[in-house]
Amino acid sequence: MDPGTITSRTPDWRDRVNKWRQRTRGARRRLALFMAVVGPGFITSNVDNDAGGISTYSVVGATYGYALLWSLIPMTIALYVTEEMCARLGVVTGKGLSDLIREEFGFRPTFFVMVTGFLVDLGNVVAEFAGVAASMEIFHVSKYIAVPIAAFVVWILVLRGTYRQVEKIFLIACLFYVAYIISAVLARPDWLMAAKSVIIPSFQFNASYLLMLTALVGTTIAPWQFFYLQAGFVEKRVGPRQYPQARADVLVGSISCMVIVFFIIVCTGATLYVSGHRNITDAKQAAEALIPLAGRGASLLFAFGLLNASLFAASILPLSTAHVICEGLGFEGGIDHKFREAPIFYWLYTILIVVGGGLVLIPGASYLKILVFSQVANGVWLPIVLIFIVLLASRRDLMGEYVNSTTFSVIAWVTCVVMIALTIVLVLAALFPGRFGSVPGL
Amino acid sequence: MLHATELLGSIAYDAQGNFVGRVRELFIEPADQPNRVARYLLGRGKYQPLVARYDQVGSVAAGTMRLNVNEKALEEYRANEGWLAVQKDLLDQQIIDTGGRKVVRVNDLDLAEHHLNGSVELRVSLADVGLTGAVGRLLQGVASYALIRKIQGKLPTSTIPWEFVNLIEPDPLRRIKLRVSHQKLAHFHPADLADILEDLSSEERQSIIDSLDEESAAETLAELDARLRQQIVEKLDPEKAADIIEEMQPDQAADLLATLSPETSQELLEEMPQFEARDVRGLMQFGENTAGGMMNTHFIVVAESATREEVIEWIRSNDVDADQLDAVFLTDSSAKFAGVVPMGRLLLADAGQAMASLKSEPLLSLLPDAHVRDVFELFDKYNLRVLTVADDNGSPIGAITVDDVVTRLTVKARYKFK
Numbered sequence: 026m027d028p029g030t031i032t033s034r035t036p037d038w039r040d041r042v043n044k045w046r047q048r049t050r051g052a053r054r055r056l057a058l059f060m061a062v063v064g065p066g067f068i069t070s071n072v073d074n075d076a077g078g079i080s081t082y083s084v085v086g087a088t089y090g091y092a093l094l095w096s097l098i099p100m101t102i103a104l105y106v107t108e109e110m111c112a113r114l115g116v117v118t119g120k121g122l123s124d125l126i127r128e129e130f131g132f133r134p135t136f137f138v139m140v141t142g143f144l145v146d147l148g149n150v151v152a153e154f155a156g157v158a159a160s161m162e163i164f165h166v167s168k169y170i171a172v173p174i175a176a177f178v179v180w181i182l183v184l185r186g187t188y189r190q191v192e193k194i195f196l197i198a199c200l201f202y203v204a205y206i207i208s209a210v211l212a213r214p215d216w217l218m219a220a221k222s223v224i225i226p227s228f229q230f231n232a233s234y235l236l237m238l239t240a241l242v243g244t245t246i247a248p249w250q251f252f253y254l255q256a257g258f259v260e261k262r263v264g265p266r267q268y269p270q271a272r273a274d275v276l277v278g279s280i281s282c283m284v285i286v287f288f289i290i291v292c293t294g295a296t297l298y299v300s301g302h303r304n305i306t307d308a309k310q311a312a313e314a315l316i317p318l319a320g321r322g323a324s325l326l327f328a329f330g331l332l333n334a335s336l337f338a339a340s341i342l343p344l345s346t347a348h349v350i351c352e353g354l355g356f357e358g359g360i361d362h363k364f365r366e367a368p369i370f371y372w373l374y375t376i377l378i379v380v381g382g383g384l385v386l387i388p389g390a391s392y393l394k395i396l397v398f399s400q401v402a403n404g405v406w407l408p409i410v411l412i413f414i415v416l417l418a419s420r421r422d423l424m425g426e427y428v429n430s431t432t433f434s435v436i437a438w439v440t441c442v443v444m445i446a447l448t449i450v451l452v453l454a455a456l457f458p459g460r461f462g463s464v465p466g467l
Numbered sequence: 468m469l470h471a472t473e474l475l476g477s478i479a480y481d482a483q484g485n486f487v488g489r490v491r492e493l494f495i496e497p498a499d500q501p502n503r504v505a506r507y508l509l510g511r512g513k514y515q516p517l518v519a520r521y522d523q524v525g526s527v528a529a530g531t532m533r534l535n536v537n538e539k540a541l542e543e544y545r546a547n548e549g550w551l552a553v554q555k556d557l558l559d560q561q562i563i564d565t566g567g568r569k570v571v572r573v574n575d576l577d578l579a580e581h582h583l584n585g586s587v588e589l590r591v592s593l594a595d596v597g598l599t600g601a602v603g604r605l606l607q608g609v610a611s612y613a614l615i616r617k618i619q620g621k622l623p624t625s626t627i628p629w630e631f632v633n634l635i636e637p638d639p640l641r642r643i644k645l646r647v648s649h650q651k652l653a654h655f656h657p658a659d660l661a662d663i664l665e666d667l668s669s670e671e672r673q674s675i676i677d678s679l680d681e682e683s684a685a686e687t688l689a690e691l692d693a694r695l696r697q698q699i700v701e702k703l704d705p706e707k708a709a710d711i712i713e714e715m716q717p718d719q720a721a722d723l724l725a726t727l728s729p730e731t732s733q734e735l736l737e738e739m740p741q742f743e744a745r746d747v748r749g750l751m752q753f754g755e756n757t758a759g760g761m762m763n764t765h766f767i768v769v770a771e772s773a774t775r776e777e778v779i780e781w782i783r784s785n786d787v788d789a790d791q792l793d794a795v796f797l798t799d800s801s802a803k804f805a806g807v808v809p810m811g812r813l814l815l816a817d818a819g820q821a822m823a824s825l826k827s828e829p830l831l832s833l834l835p836d837a838h839v840r841d842v843f844e845l846f847d848k849y850n851l852r853v854l855t856v857a858d859d860n861g862s863p864i865g866a867i868t869v870d871d872v873v874t875r876l877t878v879k880a881r882y883k884f885k
Contacts, residue, residue, distance in 0.1 A: 039838070043754065119668035127559050132574070132604040135559075264669060264698045354601065355572040 063274040064192050065257025066112060068341070069250050070104065070278030071199040074285050075338035076156025076308065077149065079331055081244045082286050083311035085237055086293030088303050091222035094290060096238060097283050098223065100245050103440045105279040107246060107411065108254055110418040110429070110437065112271045115255035116263050117427045122255045123353030125423075126413055134409075135353045141406040143373075146249055146346040148399020150381030153342065156335030158385055159309035163328040169386060176382040179340045183374065184364070191340070192257075198337045202285050204330040208315070209288040211323040214295030223287070236454055239447045243400070245282075246407065246444060251414060253345035256352070265427065292327070343377035404452030408445040415441055469589065470600075471553050471576035472607045473529035479509050481538045482525065488517060490532060494550040495591065497646040502629050504553075504578065504589040507532070508544055517541040522586045529612040535585055549644040551634070558604075561667065562594065565651040566631035568659045570666040574600025577626065594632050597625025637670040639677065649678040657683070661690035673702055681707075685714035688723070697726045700735075709738030717743070718763045718871070721750035750865075758842050759835030761875065762856045762865030771797040771805045771823040775816045794853045796863050797822050803861040804832050807853060832857040835864065839875060846872050 046053070074082075085093050111122060118125060127135040157175045158168035183191060228234075254275075263271050293311050296318040297303065305311050308331050315324040351358025351370045358370035384395060415437045421428045429437060471493060479487045488509035496505040507519040518541060525535035534541075551557070557573050564571050577593035595603075599619040606615050633651060636642045652660055652675065664672045664687065676684050676699055688696050688711065700708050700723060712720045712735060724732040724747065732751075736744045746764050753759025767787065769778050778795060792810055799805040806826030816825055831845060832855040845854055846869065856865040 119670070119672075127572070128561075132559055132601070133607075136605055262692065262694045262698070266698075266701075355574070355596070 063270065063277075064196065064261065065254050066108065066271070066274035066276075066278035067199060067281065068192065068195045068278070069108065069254045069257070070275075070282035071202060071285070072195075072334075072338050072341050073104075073245060073247065073250065073282050074202065074289075074334055075149070075153055075342075076159075076331060076335040077152040078244045078286075079156070079289060079334055080308040080311075081240050082289040083293045083297075083308050084305060085241055086290035086295075087297035087305050087311060087314075089234070089237065090294040090298035091219050091291070092227055092229065092234075093238060093241060094219065094222035094287065095224070095226035096241060097287055100242060100286075101279050101283040102436075103242070103444065104245055104282065105276060106433075106437055106440050107251065107414065107444075108275045108279060109272060110414050111251045111255045112258055112275050113268065113424070113427055114414070114417055115258035116268050116271050117265055117424050119259060119262075119264075121259050121349070121352045122252045122414070123349050125417055127353055129417060129420075129423075130413060134413075138406065138410060138413075139350045139353045141402050142249070142252075143346055143350060145247075145399050145402045145406055146342050147377060147381060148395050148402070149247065149249075150339060150342050150377050151384050151395050151399075153335045153339040154382045154385040156308070156331055157339065159307070160312070160328045160332035160335065163309065163312050163324070172382050172385055175336060175339065176378050179336065179343075180375065180378050182340060183344055184371070191344075195337060195341065198333055199281075201333040202281075202330065204326040204333070205285055205288045205292065208323040208326040208330070209292035209295075211320060211326070212292045212295045212315070212318070214291045219287075219291045219294070235450070239451045239454070242444070242447050243403070243451045245286075247403070249342055249345040249349070251410060252349040253341065256345070256348055268427070292323070296323075339378070339381070343374045343381070346377060347371070347373035400455045401452050404448045404455075407448050408441075411441045411444060468592070469527060469529060469578045469580065470595070470603055471558070471578060472600075472603045473612055474527065474532070474578065474589075475554060476608060477527075477530050477532050479507070479519070479532040479534060481534045482536055485538060487511070487534065487538050487541070491516065492555065493553040493589075494518075494547075495553070496549065497551055498549055498644065501646070502591045504591070506550065509541070516544040518544045521588050522583075524587050524589075525585065527580065527587055527589065548641055551645055556634075556636075557594075561635055561671075562627075563633040563635060563652070563663055564596075564627045564631055565633050565655075566627065568655055568663065570663050571596040571627065575603050591629045593626040593628055595624070595626050598622045599624050635667065635671045635674070637674045639674065642674065642678070647678075649675055653679055653683045657686035658690045660687045664691060665695065669698060669702075672699060676703070677707075681710045682714045684711045689715060689719050693722075693726055696723055701727060701731060705734050705738050709735050712747075713739055713743050716763055717746045717750055717765060718761065718865075720747045721760075722755075725751055725755070753835055756839045757835060758833045758837040758839070758854075758856050758867060759865065761839060761842060761871050762835070762867045763871070764865050765791065766796055766853075766863070766866040767792070767794075768796045768798055768863060769822060771799055771821070771826070773822050774818065775813060775820050775822070775825075776818040778813065778822065793868055794866075795822070796855060796866065797826055798863065804830070804855055804857045804863045806830055807855060809852065831855065832861075832863070834859070842867060843872060843876065 114120075114122065114125060120128075123135060123139070126138060154172050154175065158172050161171035162168060182194065186194075258271055292315075293305075297305060297311065297314050300318055302314045302318075305314060308327075312324050312327040312331065315327055347370050348358050350356075350373055351367070356369045357367040362370065364371050415429075415434075417423060418437070419429045419434060474490055474493065477490045479490055481487050488511040490507055491510040492508035493504045494506040494508065495501070495503065499505060503521060505521050507524065509517045509519060511517065517538070519534055520542075523534050523536045523540065524532060526533045553576060557576065559572065559574075561570050561572050563569075571594075573594050573596060575595040576591050577595060578589040579592045581588040581590060599622050602618055602622060603615055606618070610618075633649060634645065634647045636645060636647050641647075652663075655663075660683075664675060667675070672695070676687070679687065688699065691699070700711075703711070712723065715723070720743075724735060727735070736748060739747070750759065750762070750764065753762075767782065769781065773781075782792070794810060795808045795813060797805040797808065805823070808822055808825045809827060812825045812827075829849075831849065831851070833841060833845070835856050835858065842854065845851060852869045854867045855863050856867060858864050
């Protein structure tokens with residue numbers, strides 16, 4: 026290279042690209058703003074459809090056909106209301122939920138919430154790995170191979186990734202839920218009747234219907250969701266100015282979650298219910314039973330959807346739990362830290378995965394008991410946390426102008442009370458099986 | 468030595484042995500004395516709570532307190548913003564550890580007993596931010612004090628001396644009443660302070676930036692995440708924001724203003740003095756991924772015929788920031804860029820040597836619209852520490868330093884894995 030002034034070597038096409046970039050700056054900025062914010066709401070709502078959830082929904086469709094579809098709209102509202110409060114809390118205060126609970130309610134309540142949350146999440150992780158095992162069995166892979174590999178993949182992903190990386194992968198995983206839409210279409214349902222059932226409530230006053238309804242609702246709102254959602258917005262440093270985008274994220278997430286639920290119920294409802302296969306107890310049986318009715322394709326898609334959901338949830342749950350516990354008790358935590366910087370965080374995460382996966386591998390495992398236990402712990406946990414959330418969101422000194430309006434307060438408290446009542450019913454049924462009928466998905 | 472959690476909830480008796488109430492809160496009056504427990508709030512169920520002063524306490528122990536006056540001598544409780552409440556404002560709240568330079572959460576407080584004639588004063592000695600405090604809070608009221616102490620004895624301690632505790636109080640009026648001063652924070656390295664700020668909520672961040680002088684605030688903002696920087700500056704008064712931005716290097720200021728809305732950045736530019744604003748405006752017209760977007764307009768330019776002695780005299784007499792001295796830029800008689808003299812060569816040269824004989828080969832410069840990739844390549848290939856940016860006429864208009872390159876490369880690397 027000659028000594029001398031080296032001038033710019035930007036070729037012509039780069040010029041053109043730069044000009045295009047300048048022209049579209051405004052639109053790209055708005056899109057970037059939205060993309061910068063979207064994520065927590067969308068991911069959280071979709072992880073809702075995890076192994077346990079899919080099991081419940083398939084059983085609902087198989088047992089009652091479209092009769093329970095009317096509950097989808099109220100559930101969407103309940104989901105949106107609770108998640109929106111968490112999003113608002115995170116965006117306005119810039120603090121995570123466990124931080125807020127610690128600062129406003131004290132150490133002991135925080136500790137209690139952390140411990141029960143941990144137990145519930147452990148049960149859920151077991152369910153996720155059970156989902157992995159079940160779906161892989163449909164693909165004729167033994168669970169003794171599938172589960173350890175899945176556990177390792179999940180563990181490495183979080184250990185080596187950054188938050189942004191991991192979030193991107195999760196968002197892509199969300200797209201795979203479209204598998205359920207396709208399998209529902211392959212089942213050739215009566216769309217008109219399904220649509221009608223969504224809008225027109227049809228209540229049956231028997232114990233098992235009620236229980237099914239409760240299980241449906243109970244599987245929609247889970248502990249880790251609130252913490253993960255709020256922490257997500259805090260970690261992305263979403264400020265009050267981007268609150269509209271955050272709210273849109275939560276709304277889109279809640280609706281997409283319920284859309285998937287709709288398609289799962291319709292899929293099993295149009296096939297298993299109609300043909301009389303009404304006694305399945307979990308998703309694996311549903312996928313298998315689909316083969317003669319909707320073809321192998323639908324069955325494989327269903328199983329694939331289950332695998333995707335289980336892996337997805339198995340990645341998020343332990344992560345969220347470890348994060349939340351560290352936050353609440355004052356330890357360093359977060360995947361942007363190295364192992365040495367946040368040992369307790371990474372140990373908690375590892376224990377959850379190892380124990381969760383390990384329990385599934387025990388031959389002849391009756392991890393049903395763990396699931397029951399987890400449901401009970403959830404029943405204890407959920408009312409407390411829901412009440413905390415509504416109380417926090419109603420505090421003007423915390424939220425300023427973003428405090429709950431009177432109408433919102435009413436809706437929030439009603440949702441709260443209904444959720445608590447239903448959860449208590451579910452807990453009683455899980456503790457005393459047979460008295461109230463059996464709980465689906467267990 | 469008592470823990471605050473051992474005292475809260477204790478039963479208080481007056482001098483005659485009558486039950487007065489339970490200790491519900493401990494108040495410190497920072498305006499009076501920064502570490503003494505000045506008042507004790509005694510709750511009496513449905514009756515109006517009473518307040519005992521520090522000189523009205525005869526003896527204390529875990530679970531009980533004996534006053535040295537009659538119940539009638541106690542005042543009724545009236546809220547006072549100048550009182551720091553231990554339970555409400557300290558326990559479970561975040562504070563800044565100015566010794567360890569991080570944000571921690573308070574689990575418990577260690578109180579030292581000072582016996583004076585007839586009364587006992589409690590002074591806060593340590594903030595417990597570790598396991599011992601956590602266990603104490605957890606088992607408070609559930610296990611006996613002796614048992615708790617025994618368990619705590621076996622656990623590792625993590626405490627902060629009270630003098631290193633810096634409170635975080637978003638409300639500026641209350642900050643004044645509580646004598647919260649962030650003076651110590653101004654001595655932190657900006658990168659450490661930026662780390663601390665990232666751990667706080669937006670309100671708390673704002674309050675700390677508010678309390679810093681403009682120079683420290685500018686240095687700290689420069690180290691923060693771009694998104695946080697934007698949020699903080701948007702919430703500041705335009706005047707204060709402009710003052711801070713003036714203290715920043717023009718290229719940092721240009722980067723910051725580019726992230727704000729056009730109205731806000733216009734407003735701030737108008738608040739700034741003409742000369743600085745012009746510099747910044749000039750930089751803002753360059754794209755983010757160009758040499759112009761990376762360069763700094765503050766650099767030292769001397770004639771290539773100047774001698775070493777003259778240059779050093781000049782540098783000394785002008786108020787030049789020693790940390791910014793990497794090289795001296797040379798121009799020829801027609802004000803065109805003529806070379807760069809690194810500090811090392813300047814140091815070792817004879818007093819009478821002309822700058823032209825000290826310049827590095829080859830002569831390198833880029834146009835302001837050159838892509839950052841070209842910048843990186845040159846820095847790498849020629850092991851540069853500074854690179855000149857020159858306009859079409861060949862006159863130097865800016866300098867890119869290696870720390871800017873490192874920052875860009877780190878950001879790029881992070882994004883690559885995303």
